[in-house]
Amino acid sequence: MAVAQLDGAAIVDEASFHRQSREAFGFPATYADSIDAWVDCMSYLRDDENMTRFRLKPDEVLEIVILEADKMKAAAPDLLEELAFCVGGINERYEDYGEQPALELVLR
Numbered sequence: 001m002a003v004a005q006l007d008g009a010a011i012v013d014e015a016s017f018h019r020q021s022r023e024a025f026g027f028p029a030t031y032a033d034s035i036d037a038w039v040d041c042m043s044y045l046r047d048d049e050n051m052t053r054f055r056l057k058p059d060e061v062l063e064i065v066i067l068e069a070d071k072m073k074a075a076a077p078d079l080l081e082e083l084a085f086c087v088g089g090i091n092e093r094y095e096d097y098g099e100q101p102a103l104e105l106v107l108r
Helices: 014-025 035-042 069-075 077-096
Strands: 002-007 062-067 103-107
Touching (some): 014 035, 014 077, 077 103
16 A cells, blocks of 8 residues: 655744645645645546656555644644545546546544
């Protein structure tokens, strides 16, 4: 299983979330620092688009681990909720294409 870690203590707003995401997922230089761009990049984990540093196999899952998630939840609760919603939506998108879900959000 592939794993990417985000430091929840350092995520206090969208800007810090996108900085963490750029580093953890290896998004391309053209990444637009928006939730829409995040969803777009994470929707190509099994393709040759090089939208992240990860290239998942058909049944592989990328575990997104947010360390100190309680601190992120205290500082940016709406962002954490939106992230969980996006992960669910991305997994639905994979299922719509006949693939296995690709993401698992783990709060530690």
